[in-house]
Amino acid sequence: xxxxxxxxxxxxxxxxxxxxxxxxxxxxxxxxxxxxxxxxxxxxxxxxxxxxxxxxxxxxxxxxxxxxxxxxxxxxxxxxxxxxxxxxxxxxxxxxxxxxxxxxxxxxxxxxxxxxxxxxxxxxxxxxxxxxxxxxxxxxxxxxxxxxxxxxxxxxxxxxxxxxxxxxxxxxxxxxxxxxxxxxxxxxxxxxxxxxxxxxxxxxxxxxxxxxxxxxxxxxxxxxxxxxxxxxxxxxxxxxxxxxxxxxxxxxxxxxxxxxxxxxxxxxxxxxxxxxxxxxxxxxxxxxxxxxxxxxxxxxxxxxxxxxxxxxxxxxxxxxxxxxxxxxxxxxxxxxxxxxxxxxxxxxxxxxxxxxxxxxxxxxxxxxxxxxxxxxxxxxxxxxxxxxxxxx
Numbered sequence: 001x002x003x004x005x006x007x008x009x010x011x012x013x014x015x016x017x018x019x020x021x022x023x024x025x026x027x028x029x030x031x032x033x034x035x036x037x038x039x040x041x042x043x044x045x046x047x048x049x050x051x052x053x054x055x056x057x058x059x060x061x062x063x064x065x066x067x068x069x070x071x072x073x074x075x076x077x078x079x080x081x082x083x084x085x086x087x088x089x090x091x092x093x094x095x096x097x098x099x100x101x102x103x104x105x106x107x108x109x110x111x112x113x114x115x116x117x118x119x120x121x122x123x124x125x126x127x128x129x130x131x132x133x134x135x136x137x138x139x140x141x142x143x144x145x146x147x148x149x150x151x152x153x154x155x156x157x158x159x160x161x162x163x164x165x166x167x168x169x170x171x172x173x174x175x176x177x178x179x180x181x182x183x184x185x186x187x188x189x190x191x192x193x194x195x196x197x198x199x200x201x202x203x204x205x206x207x208x209x210x211x212x213x214x215x216x217x218x219x220x221x222x223x224x225x226x227x228x229x230x231x232x233x234x235x236x237x238x239x240x241x242x243x244x245x246x247x248x249x250x251x252x253x254x255x256x257x258x259x260x261x262x263x264x265x266x267x268x269x270x271x272x273x274x275x276x277x278x279x280x281x282x283x284x285x286x287x288x289x290x291x292x293x294x295x296x297x298x299x300x301x302x303x304x305x306x307x308x309x310x311x312x313x314x315x316x317x318x319x320x321x322x323x324x325x326x327x328x329x330x331x332x333x334x335x336x337x338x339x340x341x342x343x344x345x346x347x348x349x350x351x352x353x354x355x356x357x358x359x360x361x362x363x364x365x366x367x368x369x370x371x372x373x374x375x376x377x378x379x380x381x382x383x384x385x386x387x388x389x390x391x392x
């Protein structure tokens with residue numbers, strides 16, 4: 001077993017890295033098996049016998065619960081912690097367990113503060129936009145704060161009564177309109193959390209020679225949380241990137257979240273890299289994915305750039321209605337794999353897979369979720385083989 005390590009802030013990647021994978025629930029088995037075949041074919045095509053990935057399965061979700069009695073075994077977290085990098089299919093959180101979301105739990109356990117989602121259009125895919133090719137935006141969504149911190153109390157409980165009493169009697173809060181029936185949630189947004197996310201977005205933009213970094217927020221209403229995110233972003237940029245701003249390599253701007261959702265439809269070409277708080281980023285990620293064909297071709301990564309830890313994942317759900325039927329679209333996982341290969345410095349592999357996907361789509365070959373009604377949809381395995389054929 002040869003693990004990826006990190007030395008002085010730089011990943012050290014052996015020629016045969018061990019990379020843990022979580023197969024996933026529902027369609028996870030279908031898309032993982034076929035995506036792995038594409039990954040291995042692309043690595044072999046690019047590097048011959050000099051490099052390969054040693055895939056190691058770790059358990060989470062239903063398979064973990066059946067075998068270990070828990071949906072997220074500590075062994076899985078520790079293996080990913082030691083290996084730095086992992087890739088996963090979609091996970092379902094079983095009803096009745098204490099973990100609210102397995103995906104959120106993994107992000108919080110490893111402090112994967114940046115959810116990164118590049119959104120681009122592939123020619124040949126149907127889109128609701130007249131010019132989907134104008135959409136080429138990379139999302140940096142804060143992953144650990146905001147309402148996704150999960151700090152809330154249910155209406156009618158003694159806990160929420162304590163919170164409301166404190167707010168009313170100690171903090172002079174008078175704007176809880178119906179205190180007897182209100183649930184309460186807390187939205188923490190910190191300077192540190194905002195800065196490290198926005199710094200990552202800026203570094204990504206500079207590395208990819210992208211000029212515009214846009215801070216998306218609702219600071220006109222939530223002046224200290226969302227407004228703090230905006231203010232801290234500008235202060236960070238002026239403090240740490242003044243030279244890049246002065247010589248024109250970097251431009252920082254901001255936009256209100258609701259206007260952003262309008263502008264990505266009307267003028268998506270205005271945006272290169274966008275940094276958002278957690279909830280806004282959740283909305284924007286799916287909205288942008290819809291513009292280029294749907295979440296089935298939307299990749300994602302959860303990254304801690306300081307520690308090096310990263311989990312790359314299919315961004316869609318488990319689709320239990322088609323699980324095991326060889327119908328699912330593996331493209332989200334394939335493109336997330338491209339992000340993974342870029343992250344470990346094997347960018348040529350990512351280029352090979354993306355080019356093969358583009359050729360496959362251009363040839364009119366799609367799985368059922370993307371196929372126009374007049375065309376016959378390919379199975380998961382046939383689609384993966386079509387991609388591999390474009391590689392070789």
